[in-house]
Amino acid sequence: MDKKQGATLFFNNVYVASTSSIAGEKEGEGPFGKYFDSLLKKDELGTKSFELAEIRMHTYAIKHLLFKTKLAPEEVDCLLMGDLLDEIVGSSYSAREFAIPFLGLYNACATFGEALAIGSVFIESGFMQRVICSTSSHFSTAERQFRFPLELGSQRPPLSQWTVTGAGATLLASSGGDIKISCVTIGKVIDFGVTDADDMGAAMAPSARDTLINHLKDTKRKLDYYDMIATGDLGKAGAKMFKLLMQQEGYTLGDNYQDCGAIIFDREDSDVMQGGSGTSCSNIVFNGFLYKKMLEGVYKKILLLPTGALLSKTSTLQKQTIPAVAHAIAIEVK
Amino acid sequence: MDKKQGATLFFNNVYVASTSSIAGEKEGEGPFGKYFDSLLKKDELGTKSFELAEIRMHTYAIKHLLFKTKLAPEEVDCLLMGDLLDEIVGSSYSAREFAIPFLGLYNACATFGEALAIGSVFIESGFMQRVICSTSSHFSTAERQFRFPLELGSQRPPLSQWTVTGAGATLLASSGGDIKISCVTIGKVIDFGVTDADDMGAAMAPSARDTLINHLKDTKRKLDYYDMIATGDLGKAGAKMFKLLMQQEGYTLGDNYQDCGAIIFDREDSDVMQGGSGTSCSNIVFNGFLYKKMLEGVYKKILLLPTGALLSKTSTLQKQTIPAVAHAIAIEVK
Numbered sequence: 248m249d250k251k252q253g254a255t256l257f258f259n260n261v262y263v264a265s266t267s268s269i270a271g272e273k274e275g276e277g278p279f280g281k282y283f284d285s286l287l288k289k290d291e292l293g294t295k296s297f298e299l300a301e302i303r304m305h306t307y308a309i310k311h312l313l314f315k316t317k318l319a320p321e322e323v324d325c326l327l328m329g330d331l332l333d334e335i336v337g338s339s340y341s342a343r344e345f346a347i348p349f350l351g352l353y354n355a356c357a358t359f360g361e362a363l364a365i366g367s368v369f370i371e372s373g374f375m376q377r378v379i380c381s382t383s384s385h386f387s388t389a390e391r392q393f394r395f396p397l398e399l400g401s402q403r404p405p406l407s408q409w410t411v412t413g414a415g416a417t418l419l420a421s422s423g424g425d426i427k428i429s430c431v432t433i434g435k436v437i438d439f440g441v442t443d444a445d446d447m448g449a450a451m452a453p454s455a456r457d458t459l460i461n462h463l464k465d466t467k468r469k470l471d472y473y474d475m476i477a478t479g480d481l482g483k484a485g486a487k488m489f490k491l492l493m494q495q496e497g498y499t500l501g502d503n504y505q506d507c508g509a510i511i512f513d514r515e516d517s518d519v520m521q522g523g524s525g526t527s528c529s530n531i532v533f534n535g536f537l538y539k540k541m542l543e544g545v546y547k548k549i550l551l552l553p554t555g556a557l558l559s560k561t562s563t564l565q566k567q568t569i570p571a572v573a574h575a576i577a578i579e580v581k
Numbered sequence: 582m583d584k585k586q587g588a589t590l591f592f593n594n595v596y597v598a599s600t601s602s603i604a605g606e607k608e609g610e611g612p613f614g615k616y617f618d619s620l621l622k623k624d625e626l627g628t629k630s631f632e633l634a635e636i637r638m639h640t641y642a643i644k645h646l647l648f649k650t651k652l653a654p655e656e657v658d659c660l661l662m663g664d665l666l667d668e669i670v671g672s673s674y675s676a677r678e679f680a681i682p683f684l685g686l687y688n689a690c691a692t693f694g695e696a697l698a699i700g701s702v703f704i705e706s707g708f709m710q711r712v713i714c715s716t717s718s719h720f721s722t723a724e725r726q727f728r729f730p731l732e733l734g735s736q737r738p739p740l741s742q743w744t745v746t747g748a749g750a751t752l753l754a755s756s757g758g759d760i761k762i763s764c765v766t767i768g769k770v771i772d773f774g775v776t777d778a779d780d781m782g783a784a785m786a787p788s789a790r791d792t793l794i795n796h797l798k799d800t801k802r803k804l805d806y807y808d809m810i811a812t813g814d815l816g817k818a819g820a821k822m823f824k825l826l827m828q829q830e831g832y833t834l835g836d837n838y839q840d841c842g843a844i845i846f847d848r849e850d851s852d853v854m855q856g857g858s859g860t861s862c863s864n865i866v867f868n869g870f871l872y873k874k875m876l877e878g879v880y881k882k883i884l885l886l887p888t889g890a891l892l893s894k895t896s897t898l899q900k901q902t903i904p905a906v907a908h909a910i911a912i913e914v915k
Contacts, residue, residue: 251658254682256708296899324585325767332893333667335687336901339770339891343904348588348767350695351687351891351906353669361684365699372706374590392895433659433682436673557673557685559666561726565630567670570677572685 254458255432255465255575256364258371263578264423266534267312269304271386271412274523274531277512282535283413284311290387290412297387298332301414305330305341305383308414312379316418320345323418324375327366329358330383331410331526333392333559337383347379355555356451356480357434358382359415359530360574363551364431366419376421383414384525393444393560406446408482408508409519413527415534426541429577432462436557438570444563448485448508448521451554454571455481456492459552462575463498473503474546475537479529479553479573480508482521507532529553533578547580588792589766589799589909590698592705597912598757600868601646603638605720605746608857608865611846616869617747618645624721624746631721632666635748639664639675639717642748646713650752654679657752658709661700663692664717665744665860667726671717681713689889690785690814691768692716693749693864694908697885698765700753710755717748718859727778727894740780742816742842743853747861749868760875763911766796770891772904778897782819782842782855785888788905789815790826793886796909797832807837808880811871813863813887813907814842816855841866863887867912875914885910 250257268283275286285307292300305328313320326345329352330337342349354361362380369375387397389410395401419428437457441450455478463470470476481489486506493500511523511532533551540546554573562569584591602617609620619641626634639662647654660679663686664671676683688695696714703709721731723744729735753762771788789812797803804810815823820840827834845857845866867885874880888907896903 250706250708298895298899329687331668333895334665334689334891334893336891336893336896339904339906340896340901342770343772346769349688349770349906350699350767353663353685353687354683355668365684368702368706368708372584372702372708374584374702374706433684435680436677436683438677557668557670559668559670561632561667562670562674565632567674570673572673572683 253465254461255430257430258367258428260421261367261370261428262420262423263417263426263428264420265312265316265418266538267308267315268415268531268535269307269413270531274411274413274511279511279532279536282539283531297385301337301383301385301388302340305337305414306344308381308416309345309379312416312418320347323347323377323379325350325369325378327352327362327378327380329353329362329526331389354572355557356524356526356528357553357555357572357574358526360553360576363428363576364433364574367428367431370419370421378419379416380419381416382526382530384410384527386410386412389525403520404445405520406484408521408524410525411511411523411528413531415527415530417534425581427579427581429579430466432458432465432575434458434572434574436570436572438568440568442566442568444558447524447556448482449488450556450569451571452481452485452489452492455489455552455554455573458573458575460496470498470500473548473550476504476550478506480524481506481554483509484521541580549578551576551578587799588795589764591764592701592762594755595701595704595762596754596757597751597760597762598754599646599650599752600872601642601649602749602865602869603641603747604865608745608747608845613845613866613870616873617865631719635671635717635719635722636674638748639671640678642715642750643713646750646752654681657681657711657713659684659703659712661686661696661712661714663687663696663860665723688906689891690858690860690862691887691889691906691908692860694887694910697762697910698767698908701762701765704753704755712753713750714753715750716860716864718744718861720744720746723859737854738779739854740818741854742781742856742858744859745845745857745862747865749861749864751868759915761913761915763913764800766792766799766909768792768906768908770904770906772902774902776900776902778892781858781890782816783822784890784903785905786815786819786823786826789823789886789888789907792907792909794830804832804834807882807884810838810884812840814858815840815888817843818855881914883912885912
């Protein structure tokens with residue numbers, strides 16, 4: 248097979264060698280609680296600000312991955328990192344703890360997919376042997392940065408989502424185990440004209456559709472090729488809209504489709520409205536739950552489709568529409 | 582030669598096939614004014630906000646590059662873009678104008694180097710034939726985002742720099758002309774403990790030193806191998822500090838060393854204090870001036886060393902130190 252077809256890049260030797268994850272208290276109470284490597288007792292982690300807490304959490308995810316894999320920092324060729332904080336300080340401030348070359352990424356909540364895509368090319372091309380892809384997000388940093396001060400106690404609108412508190416890291420390597428990234432489809436920026444920053448599912452669903460359809464065309468695969476197709480954080484309403492949008496183009500998503508945001512929190516938890524979101528949402532669902540289920544043999548072919556709403560507080564205040572992007576990552580047991 | 586030595590990746594077939602640049606009025610009055618493809622008459626570009634002006638400028642840089650090279654968007658495999666705006670909206674909102682796969686990057690003012698590094702791997706590995714690397718910055722968006730509202734008319738401290746208004750785009754391709762990227766050294770995050778957000782030269786100089794020394798060791802090259810070593814935006818004081826830091830390690834930078842920030846503005850312009858900074862600073866000096874001088878045969882071997890201060894307004898207000906990163910890009914006429 249060619250190396251590239253359309254927007255899809257194909258790989259033979261990119262292994263998901265190990266993963267780590269850490270999550271907040273609320274995430275711990277959800278259905279994947281027992282799969283995360285660590286759970287926070289308090290969202291502040293003993294720091295003076297939520298931003299410092301997020302940095303500590305992100306740093307932990309990488310340190311824990313190095314610990315699990317018994318790798319020294321100098322054995323890792325590159326860190327590919329991102330988060331939701333302005334100027335991705337959650338990543339930069341974590342990266343200073345490691346003497347490893349650093350590339351900072353930002354595709355909002357699709358950043359984990361972006362990191363896996365770039366990391367896969369680095370490994371497959373033979374330029375690197377081991378890279379770490381990591382992202383983080385924190386409810387309390389995102390809420391006050393993108394929306395309102397926490398102290399206001401603003402009422403949450405019905406289409407809103409709850410930013411996941413967590414961080415996760417993936418070790419991509421040129422060998423190790425039998426779980427591989429077989430291909431990635433890099434997304435284009437799609438703007439459907441949505442302006443409501445509390446309805447990100449609607450902003451992102453069209454970009455998820457564009458990337459998924461490109462992926463299916465490029466790979467000549469059908470939807471049922473995968474045991475699990477998991478979008479990042481469309482939320483419950485966004486996932487419904489995504490299904491409708493796919494249906495319009497003649498694709499019927501079945502029981503093998505889930506949205507990480509829609510399933511990460513306890514079903515009875517009404518605070519979270521449409522479910523989870525954030526750069527760590529699809530990350531910890533994959534690194535915590537899905538990867539472990541692949542190791543157990545429950546899933547053999549997963550398509551992870553992290554989705555990102557590319558807005559900022561300034562673009563919202565200036566009443567701009569919300570562009571979005573999604574990247575598709577095919578992970579298979581070989 | 583091996584593909585990788587230390588933090589340096591070596592390439593045989595990565596061509597800098599074309600470039601475009603656009604700059605502000607003040608930049609137009611500087612020594613490189615006549616080399617930029619276009620100059621703004623007004624910094625607002627007829628838009629309602631400086632952010633929208635930056636987006637229009639960034640979009641123009643890519644459109645102009647496509648126009649110059651007669652390429653259709655579908656002939657470009659990927660956009661690698663970044664800027665200084667929160668959540669890099671200068672890039673995302675520009676990218677929605679093009680149906681091209683998009684990867685958003687953030688390494689502050691080192692982002693242009695980061696884009697060239699990742700783009701080079703995409704081309705050399707054979708996964709892609711053509712990628713566009715672009716960045717933008719705008720004095721008026723950066724000033725109000727990182728420091729104070731423009732309307733305050735705050736007095737500028739003596740160690741401050743003036744964010745460059747401009748955007749530039751580079752077409753990397755698997756063929757075209759005789760200017761190649763021969764290798765890149767990816768930087769680590771270095772934090773020297775500087776806390777003054779008005780003295781970014783001091784924050785970045787140690788990271789420039791770390792990357793340059795790694796580059797020289799990995800490539801076994803001497804400083805005089807290059808006709809021109811150009812750091813991104815250390816500014817006049819930062820460049821002096823960088824020379825001293827290099828001297829401490831036994832390396833004497835000579836007349837072939839310049840800092841893009843220190844030389845981009847008119848020497849008589851006292852507003853700019855230590856000189857230029859910003860994600861477009863090293864970008865437009867390269868895409869506008871240096872690349873054209875390479876085409877003319879004036880320079881044959883350039884080491885571009887974009888430098889980035891990885892702070893945010895929040896990290897500054899929380900009194901955190903400023904980590905920094907620098908990437909080295911070797912561009913040679915073959």
